[in-house]
Amino acid sequence: MVEQAEKHFWERALKWCRSLAGATVIATIVIALIVTVDRGGYVLVNTIVTGGMTALVAMGLALTLGVLNIPMFAHGEYFMIGSLTAYYVFTPIKGIIDANPESILALFGPLITIVAAMIVGAVAGVVSEVLVFRQLRQRSRENWVMNSFLLTVGLSVLMINAHQLFFGADFKGITGYFSGMPINIMDVYISRDRAIAFVLAAVVVTAFWLFMTYTRTGRAIRAVSQDETGALIVGIGLNGIMMLTMALSCSLAAIAGASLLFMYPAYPSVGLEPLYMAWFVVILSGLGNVLGAVMGAFMVALLKVMTVEYIGSGWDFVVPSALIIVILIFRPSGIFGSEVRGVLDK
């Protein structure tokens, strides 16, 4: 019996490897290893850190798309809110740490900062759902995808300009969350901030996945994304789930913004780059596919790092964009999206 189950597992694994999704994942890992051998370990480190953070933003985007059916173009602004919050929370903490470096805040300050950003991000998400999207939903669901898309673009413009008006257009950044020597792993030096950023991304992605798979509320979110009417029939309140989804996806983006503050200082349009990256990922992995978004994030990150490495840093948006065009022509449902219906069909 066990033997049979094992055989069954290997058969399925083999089948998955032969599918487009499996082939792409395996190709990505192989290419990543080849490039690492060719150019050195820092390429792998860069890929993993960028990929982890992109995964956070892209997961939120995929979730918003899958559950609320909104093609979100204001998602980068929640990243911006995260980095702005982190800047204003961490600057005073940094003052205390500088005054007495032995303080316990040196360890917990960054964590407090990121949690604060997460909370502010979640609140911003709830506010935009209640004040903007719910209003539209109650008035008309006709042409929903197009109308909500336009609404998100407007929201994005509004938030970028509000930032400029209230906080100014200058760069508000920090030198780093943790001082101290970089960590040395197999002759590759990784700054402490980067290492923490990756660990954080891994923890958050795992926690999120567990939440979506094993909790009642997580299941309800998935249920709404798969069939809204079905969810209503079994007694799931749509308003609550949609609010929660917005809170979750926006706080994911805010976590990314806060933990990358040492790389991307807060300024009005800081969210554009992560937004584009996240859209590349979501198109690559299939609309509304949350798990696929995690794998897609590492692929896009690798592509970006390789472009910078071999072609030049000015090209790091051109090559992924070209890839997206190719994918949209040949496989519009994305690499992992064979069973996911297009959002417009719903």
Added chain:
Amino acid sequence: MLLEVNNLNAGYGFLQILRDVSLNVDQGEYVCLVGPNGAGKSTTLKTIAGLLAPMSGEILFKGEPIGGLPGNKVARMGISFVSEEMNLFVNMTVNENLAMGAYTINDKQKQKARLDFVYDLFPRLVERRNQLAGTMSGGERKMLAIGRGLMSDPTLLLVDEPSFGLAPLLTENVFNSLDVLVKQGMTIMLVEQNVTKTLAVTDRGYVLENGRIELEGRSDDLATNAHVRKVFLGV
């Protein structure tokens, strides 16, 4: 009366479908709603289930007004709707779908009891329990939809077109399981295209035409009624 619908008017946007529909269902009854295509049978069920807001009229369930409540509130009051499209969660397994059906039940023991009850009624689902709902055959999906509707231990089951798109043998299966449920005391309101079969199994029926209730009465009387025979059976 378990369910009482008085002078219900409903429709989509500016298009009115139901005109002054009045009907009632008593505890333990097996009632059917028959009528030609486009008569408004599904619209009636959707309005009762809270998926569609009524334009006017009254819907009372256990004496409380439920007209205009959202679907999730209606479901929590004890009405389960098995829709024609089934509205299953296609990327979840059979087990997960059934677990979602018990979303309103917090008691773990009771959830388990409901699951056993449903697996007892549809042994076929046990074999398929780890399969994704989207990959099952039409008959199995229908069973799953009914099973999911039963998970919440409803007082009233609304079933829309259980035979739609099914082979005759599978239709027979579905009807048989509904019979079993009725014998156990479940109250069912059934909407069906298959008029002969439906009138043969149910207690009482309503005939809906162009959004109005044209006839009502005991099913065996309806089955021999000249008007019904002319319109539906062509004899």
